[in-house]
Amino acid sequence: MSPKFWEILLVDDNTKLHELIKNNLNGILINKKKVKILHAYNAAEAKELIGKNSDIAIAFIDIAMQAPDAGLELVNYIRNTLYNTSMRIIIIDSESLPVPASDIIEHYDINDYKDQRCIESQKLFTTIRTAIKQYQQFKDLKDKKDQIYKKMTTNEITSLPNRMKLTENIDTVGGKSLILINIDDFSLINNYNGFEFGDDVLRVFADFLVYNYAKFAEIYHLEADIFALFCLRTDTRTQEQSISIIKENISHHEFSVNGIKIHLTASLGAVLNEYGNVIQKAEFALKEARLYGKNNARKYSDDLQIVRTIHSNSIWTxxxxxxxxxxxxxxxxxxxxxxKTGKIEKYETLVRLEYDKKIYSPFHFLDAALYSGQMFKIFKIMLSEACKKAQTTSYIFGVNISEYDLKHPKFVQTIHEIMKQYSVTPNRIVFEILENNSIARNKNIQDVLNVLHEDGFKLAIDDFGADCSNFAQLNNLPINFIKIDGQFIKNIVKDRNSQITAKTILDYAHQKEIPVVAEFVCSKEVYDYVKEMGVDFVQGYEIAEPKPILLD
Structure with missing residues (x-):
């Protein structure tokens, strides 16, 4: 609002009324501010004045003027074309009304209705004072609303527009181009230098993006260490070149943060001239880029590996x-x-899924089970089926458990309920843990495994040696068996590296007095080789393939 004046627009073709109101309001103060009259003698002049003055508090509008409904059309223009809802509109009665006064009040967005005698009298001051008070209250509420909206749509660290604002701005017709930029290893910056320094890095990085790319893109800070460039150009070829240039510009730039020189790299995911779900598609491309390590960039296409995986997961879910x-x-x-004995002593319980009269291995659906939160349901089914077999045989049955099962709040309780249901003692079940770094480091998971061991269950590390070997697990967990991953067994006869890895695991386990199982024993040659090595148990197609029934 103007700090000096209350701007009042008078729209009437009666020149005497203009002069009268000008004289009546000359020098008056309302809330310590003077009144400034803007004079328009027709609707066209009024529109021009409204365009030049954005803070008009009150508009007195005569209905008729040159045309019988010129004033009503002006009301519609203010409310429905300009979307100005703060201006207080007071209709001046005319002798030749095009519609009844009651209809005007009901159907037009006006704030008051006065006849000309009231406008010409001393009551005008009261009318203006009341309208200005309403206008001020309305503006105050609007300002607060605008402040809240700005806070909701602005990143508080960098003051750039955030994800909410991007979602709002990108929701328009036509193809869109969007580049997501994720600072690599930003968590390490926070961990080693503190969050305040990390925030300063984000601000410096934001300044870099604005300085270099604001000419062709709107810059957003979506969350944490992820920024976005919403491209204003539509030249796909130029944008494809820009992706690589942006990535190189970031990696070659020396950022100065509080006097400290640092270098950053970033992973980029881009969508170029795409229609629909643009932000989600850019996120898919970014995830794909990160699969290939740091300082990588990928452009979205329906053929991205992660898109195929998500599509497959959706089907299998x-x-x-x-x-x-x-x-x-x-x-x-x-x-x-x-x-040592040549006898079958144990069975591993393996999950299969039947669909359209075809049996599928976990390779097809396990990721989808993780993705959709159905792993624990599958675990319960497998444990129940193992217990059913244990009821009628003397074998020990292995059941696979994942990190997700171990984190389930009713994991241990559910196990005991199932064991009680089938009257099976804990020493008949071996829980096979998929080797994973998070298990070795997670104190809560270790505590759960210790509880299971104390309850009498046996524990095995499955696929030992794969991906993230951690011999510390043998010290931190009460392990009863180790299963060497099949990739080191299937080619062990000819592959020297597999021989060294398997022998190392075997020697270490035997020193810890832990029996070792060789998985994927697929031929007589492999069988003889691992037997000669001193492996305790074998599992694989040379013995028997998995079946829904036990061997006779």
Whole structure:
């Protein structure tokens, strides 16, 4: 609002009324501010004045003027074309009304209706004072609303518009181009230098983006260490070149943060001239870029690996739910032979899914089960099926457990309920833990495994040696068996590296007095080789493939 004047617009073709009101309001103060009259003698002049003065508090509008409904059309222009809802509009009665006064009050967005005698009298001051008070209250509320909106749509660290603002701005017709920029290893900056320094890095990085790219893109700070460039140009070829240039510009730039020189790299995901779900598609491209390590960039296409994975997960998620509901999650059992006695002593319980009369291995649906939160349901089915077999045989049964199962709040309780249901003692079950760094480091998971061991269950580390080997697990967990990952067993006869890895695991385990199982024993040659090495148990197609029934 103007700090000096209350601007009042008078729209009337009666020149005498203009002069009268000008004289009546000359020098008056309302809330310590003078009144400034803007004079318009027709609707066209009024529109011009409104365009030049954005802070008009009150508009007195005569209905008729040159045309019978000129004033009403002006009201519609203010409210519905300019979307100005703060201006107080007071209609001046005319002798030749095009519509009844009651209809005007009901159907037009006006704030008051006065006849000309009231406008010409001393009551005018009261009318203006009341309208200005309403205008001031309305503006105050609007200002607060604008402040809240700005806070909601602005990143508080960099003052750049945030994800909410991007979502709002990108929701328009036509193809869109968007580049997401994720600072690599930003968590390390926070961990080693503190969050205040990390915030300063974000501000410096934001300044870099604005300085270099604001000419062709709107800059956003979506959250944490992720920024966005919403491209204003539509030249796809130029944008493809820009992606690589932006990535190189970031990696070659020396950032100065509080006098400290640092270098940053970033991963980029881009969508170029795409229609619909633009932000999600850019996020898919960014995730794909990060799969290939730091300082990488990918452009979205329907053929991205992550898109294919998500599509596959979506399909299999429904199939898994249907399979659980219709008892089509099946247990297959693969025997484990004791090499010293030559006898089958154990079976591993393996999950299969039946769909359209075809049996599928976990390779097809396990990721979808993780993605959709159905792993624990599958675990319960497998443990129940293992217990059913244990009821009628003397074998020990292995059941796979994942990190997600171990984190379930009712994991231990559910196990005991199932064991009680089938009257099976804990020493008949081996829980096979997929080797994972998070298990070795997670104190809560270690505590759960210790509870299971104390309750009498046996524990095995499955696929030992794969991906993230951690011999410390053998010190931190009460392990009863180690299963060497099949990738080191299937080619062990000819592959020297596999021989060294398997021998190292075997020697270490035996020093800890832990029996070792060799998985993926697929031929007589492999069988003989691992037996000669001193492996305790073997499992694989040379013994038997997984089947829904046990060997006779």
């Amino acid at each position: 429904g199939r898994i739910r249907k399979a659980i509901a219709h008892n089509k999650i099946l247990a297959y059992f693969q025997p484990i032979q004791n090499l």
